[in-house]
Amino acid sequence: MGKTCSMDPEKGFHEVHIEDNIEVIPCKRKIELYNAVVEEREDFTVEAEVLREVTSTKNTILHVAAKSGNMKIAKKIIDFDPSLLHEHNSKGDTPLHIAASLGHLDMTNFLLSQHQHMTVPLVMITNESNETALHGAVRNGHKKIAKKLIEKDPxxxxxxxxxxxxxxxxxxxxxxxxxxxxxxxxxxxxxYRGSKGRNILHAAAIRLDEKFMEKVMDKFPKAITEEDDFGWTPLHYAAHFGEEELVKLFLNRDIFLAYKQNNEGMCALHISAKKGHVDVMGMFIERCPYTCQLFDKSHRTALHLVAESGHTKALKIFFKNRKFAFRDLMNEQDDEGNTPFHIAAANRHYALLMSLADRIIMSNLERHNVLWSLDTMVDRQTIKVKNPKAEGTGAANSSEENGKKDKEDDNKKAKEEKKDDIKDLANFNLVVATIIATVTFAAAFQVPGGTGGDGLANLREKGTFVKFLIYDSLAFGFSAVSIFANFAYPFLAKATRITYPIMFSLVLTEFSLICLVLAFIEGTRSVLTENSWLPEVVYASLFPISFFLVRPIIVRKTFLFSSRKLPCT
Structure with missing residues (x-):
């Protein structure tokens, strides 16, 4: 059974259950003994009743001594009970495993020297991970300990x-x-093999050490061709990380490595194309041009992967030195019927798309499908293509679905931006309309020429004064309705088919502004002599101003009663 403890509060004892044995151990003495080992105290004394006791991780007192590196205490323990050398903790580690992993060289040498007590060589004992002490020493970079263990047993x-x-x-x-x-x-x-089918060349390619590579290939020449569980050779890893010198080293050893494909059917060129490593791609294309014709399990060439990743510089490599050799790849379709052109369009790689378009040679049907694909998937502000409105292939249909989704996202974003713009316009319009309403309201009670004792306007008989009142009233009325429309437009937009209620409000504000200017002119004329030239000058200056005020009204009139709904409602 497992180890459990219960305490007698009066005696201060723990009842310790280890496997099938039941012992009563003085708890305080056990703790003191453990602390003495950890703190390397000289007053440590060995007691048989606690020597076989273990911690919660099943470490014996010798395991604890190995952790601390205290050889004096370890010697006392081993002299009293040598069998502790072979005891395992919860992970299956012996004291030697712990000493080697932690880098305690003297403790390791001491434990190895106790061979007279061993029935089984201590260095050969493995833990639950099937590791010897050498594995732990190497994993933690303890070279001196690793050398000692190898000398003990190569x-x-x-x-x-x-x-x-x-x-x-x-x-x-x-x-x-x-x-x-x-x-x-x-x-x-x-x-030299490792986990997941890899060998040390796979690991070295990941760690990028060229000098070590040559030494390994000299000693294990077959390692360069071995594949891991994913079908990757060391060359695949070198291509993945874009290490040009390593790729050159591998190709110099075995040029046919470039044509080996992994479990997904990808050769090293596919992998470097996907990552956009231009220099490595150039080496494969120049030295192993047939790799460009290899297909992965989705029937994609390296050019498809370039189109998917969007690396424009990688695309140029295909046409740099062998301009016409790979033209056929432009029209090659994958299992879903997509050419590199379709894939670039679907992923919205515009720069690469234009580069492809400059080089592409197609039949009429293929050209037709690609143009259709562009129209449905590519932002028209970037690439202007007229929709032929004809049926496409399976690739085009697949692209249409992706294009519609992208278009919906763009429309949604545009609607959000439109909504923010309208809100800003509404706030600005509200401020202007409020100012006009305030000014015209005050002008109605502070009329030109003042009032008489009876409260009537002194200039009420003059035509210009009457015009002033009319324009002032219109300006106030338009601005008041505009303010109301600003507050009511969210409800009006939902309840009516008016497209932009806020535009209607803006038009009212513009009318009120025009009437305010006219009221100012007529009010000025009412207090001047009949032959004054000032009003004519003001009227003349009003015409250019009116043009900019009236023009938006004429342009926007088509929006006032449109059947389309407001994007933000």
């Missing part, structure tokens, strides 16, 4: 853990090339 370099990782692979994968080189230089036969 066969350790051939053992793989539960994930299939050898010490050599772990060293390369973690970037500890000094340890990896030591293993390569001092061991004739060692395991």
């Amino acid at each position: 066969s350790l370099t051939s053992l793989r853990n539960k994930d299939g990782e050898s010490p050599l692979f772990i060293a390369v994968d973690r970037g500890f090339f000094d340890i990896a080189e030591y293993i390569l230089d001092n061991k004739e036969c060692c395991e």
Whole structure:
């Protein structure tokens, strides 16, 4: 059974259950002993009743000593009970595993020296991950300890853990090339494979160490052609990371590596094209041109992947030195019927799309489908294409669905922007209309020429004064209705078929502004002599102003009673 504890509050004891044994251990003494080991105190004494006790992670007192690196305490423990050397904790680690992983060189040497107490070689004992102490030392970059363990038993370099990782692979994968080189230089036969079917060349390609690569290929020439669980060779990884020198190194060793395809049918050119590594692509196209004709499992060429990723510079590589050799790739369709042109349009890669359009050679049907695809998927502000309005192929139909979705997103965004613009216009219009209403309201009670004792206007008999009152009243009325429309337009837009109620309000404000100017002119004329030239000058200056005020009204009249709905409602 598992380990459980219960405490007697009067005696301060713990009842400890370990497997099928039940012991009563003095809890305080156990804690003191543990602390003494951790703190490396000289007053440490070995007691048989607590020596076999373990922590919650099943570490014995020797495991704790190995963690701290205290050899004096470890020696006392081993002298009293050597069997603790082989004890495992909850992860299956022995004290040697812990000492090697933590880099305690002296403790490791001491534990290895206790061979007289061992029935099984301590270095060969594995934990639950099937790892020896060497795996832990290498994983944590402890070169001196790794060398000591290899000297003790060179066969350790051939053992793989539960994930299939050898010490050599772990060293390369973690970037500890000094340890990896030591293993390569001092061991004739060692395991070089790792997890997920990878070998040390896969790991080295990821870690990008060229010098080490050459040493590995000299010792393990077959490693360069081996594929991992995903079908990737070391060349695939070099192409993925865009390492031109590594790619050159691999191709110099075996040019046919360029034609090997992974589980998805992608060769190294496909991968470099997808990532947009121009220099690597250029090397493949120049040295291995047939790779351009290879299809992945979706029947896509490298050009399809360039169109999908949108790397314009990568596209130019196809036509740089072999301008006419790859023209046929422009019309190649994948399993869904899409050419590179369709894919570029669907992904809205406009710069690449225009570059493709400059080079494309098509039949009438293909040209027709591509133009149709452009019209449905590409922003017309960027590329102007007239819709032929004809049926397309399966690729075009697929593109139409994508295009409609993109168009809906664009329309939604445009509506939101239109809504914000209308709100700003409404706020501005409300301020202007309010000012006009305030001015005209005040002018109605402070008339030109003043009032007599009876409260009547002194100039009420003059025609110009009557005109002043008419224009002033109209200006006030228009501005008042405009203010009302500003408050009511959200409801009017939903209840009526008026397209832009706010535009209607704006027109009223413009009328009120015109009437305000006319009221000013007539009010001025009413207090001047009959032959004064000032009103004529003011009227003359009104004409250019009126043009800019009236023109928007004429233009917007078509919006006032349109059957379309307001985008923001």
